[in-house]
Amino acid sequence: MDAQTVIDSYVRDVTQLLRRRDRADVGLELRALLTEELAARAACAPADEAMAIELLRGFGAPSEVAARYRPATPLLDAADTRPFLMVAILGALVIVVGVLLAPAAVAHPHQATNAAIGAILGWLGFLVVIFAARSWARRHWPSLVAWRPRDPNKASRTRSVALVAVIVLGVVCYGSPTWVAAQFTGGPVPAWMASVAYAPDFQATRLPWLLALWVGQGVLMAWVAFEGRWGPITRRVEAGLALAVSLALIWFLAAGPMFQATATDHTAKAWLAPIAIVMLLYAGWKITMLTRPPAPPIQPGASNLAT
Amino acid sequence: MGQLAETPALPKLDLELRRGVLVIAVLSQLSAPQYGYSLRQALAAKGMPIEEGTLYPLLRRLEGQGLLQSEWRIEDGPPRRYYRLSEAGVAALRRLTGEWRDLISTMNGLLA
Numbered sequence: 371m372d373a374q375t376v377i378d379s380y381v382r383d384v385t386q387l388l389r390r391r392d393r394a395d396v397g398l399e400l401r402a403l404l405t406e407e408l409a410a411r412a413a414c415a416p417a418d419e420a421m422a423i424e425l426l427r428g429f430g431a432p433s434e435v436a437a438r439y440r441p442a443t444p445l446l447d448a449a450d451t452r453p454f455l456m457v458a459i460l461g462a463l464v465i466v467v468g469v470l471l472a473p474a475a476v477a478h479p480h481q482a483t484n485a486a487i488g489a490i491l492g493w494l495g496f497l498v499v500i501f502a503a504r505s506w507a508r509r510h511w512p513s514l515v516a517w518r519p520r521d522p523n524k525a526s527r528t529r530s531v532a533l534v535a536v537i538v539l540g541v542v543c544y545g546s547p548t549w550v551a552a553q554f555t556g557g558p559v560p561a562w563m564a565s566v567a568y569a570p571d572f573q574a575t576r577l578p579w580l581l582a583l584w585v586g587q588g589v590l591m592a593w594v595a596f597e598g599r600w601g602p603i604t605r606r607v608e609a610g611l612a613l614a615v616s617l618a619l620i621w622f623l624a625a626g627p628m629f630q631a632t633a634t635d636h637t638a639k640a641w642l643a644p645i646a647i648v649m650l651l652y653a654g655w656k657i658t659m660l661t662r663p664p665a666p667p668i669q670p671g672a673s674n675l676a677t
Numbered sequence: 678m679g680q681l682a683e684t685p686a687l688p689k690l691d692l693e694l695r696r697g698v699l700v701i702a703v704l705s706q707l708s709a710p711q712y713g714y715s716l717r718q719a720l721a722a723k724g725m726p727i728e729e730g731t732l733y734p735l736l737r738r739l740e741g742q743g744l745l746q747s748e749w750r751i752e753d754g755p756p757r758r759y760y761r762l763s764e765a766g767v768a769a770l771r772r773l774t775g776e777w778r779d780l781i782s783t784m785n786g787l788l789a
Contacts, residue, residue: 399758403733406714429730438734
């Protein structure tokens with residue numbers, strides 16, 4: 371390969387990474403400049419392939435050079451790299467453990483592996499979209515993401531009331547699904563409800579614990595909404611209830627069937643496994659936050675610089 | 678001092694320092710038209726060597742920002758793209774020169 375062919379190949383690789391309308395012009399100029407550089411280096415002797423490659427390697431990888439011509443806006447902000455990796459890895463672990471815990475995974479390990487891979491790829495794609503949208507919003511509406519002082523103990527009353535409503539709805543729907551269905555149909559319970567009927571043992575001995583814990587969480591959120599603030603006691607109760615709910619869900623997974631229909635029970639447990647893991651991680655995080663010593667107040671004039 | 682010379686970050690710090698003056702250095706040499714290679718030679722001759730991989734894309738970016746204007750010319754040799762300051766470039770150079778002199782004064786005070 372002669373030196374000019376090497377330069378042409380390099381210029382082609384650079385310009386392919388540029389906007390279509392810039393390619394011809396930049397390519398022509400870059401080719402002329404590199405040819406001149408090479409001729410100057412070669413001095414009297416004709417330039418060869420090795421000299422051209424040395425010149426072009428010093429010039430930079432085509433992707434780097436193209437980026438210098440037109441710095442691209444990054445899809446994800448560099449500051450988001452660590453949060454992105456943390457959430458991505460955590461989500462992937464939850465998916466893997468959730469799939470492994472699903473009863474169907476034992477019978478069909480190959481399908482479970484495929485399902486896990488598909489779910490992880492979907493999760494990563496979802497995260498890229500979310501983080502890219504966040505980066506885009508930061509650039510377009512900087513005022514929306516401008517830093518504001520935040521009181522960590524101030525509770526949003528709207529959010530607390532909304533959570534109470536969600537909890538009440540959950541207790542009613544899970545506590546008496548046939549009654550809820552009858553309200554919608556105006557009398558008879560639809561036939562399909564038989565497929566989601568609870569196993570008698572589960573309904574009598576295990577489900578009431580979860581409903582009681584949810585009621586506890588509802589009372590807590592109502593209290594927080596009334597107070598408008600979190601305090602040391604409400605924080606402890608919140609962490610304790612979160613831990614209790616996650617342990618109850620794990621108990622449901624490990625104990626006997628939740629539903630009379632086997633297929634329904636398998637599907638429900640497949641969904642419940644990752645939810646239980648997420649809840650356990652959430653409870654662990656809440657407990658960690660409780661045990662973490664509060665940050666010392668910043669003293670006026672204080673400096674962390676060594677003197 | 679010996680420890681500082683061995684610090685791996687030193688070449689990077691040096692590069693960052695020089696990167697800050699690249700634009701003003703380039704603009705200062707483009708009152709008269711120059712093409713990329715001749716500009717690089719001129720800067721190197723005056724003690725400001727700039728890698729070709731940095732300079733050539735920079736010229737296009739400055740043109741994109743309206744500080745330079747360019748045209749293709751065929752003189753004694755192959756076609757070459759010549760750059761020179763635009764009106765906005767002249768104004769920018771004047772302002773940057775003022776800021777550069779203020780900065781030198783400040784830094785001399787700091788380093789004294």
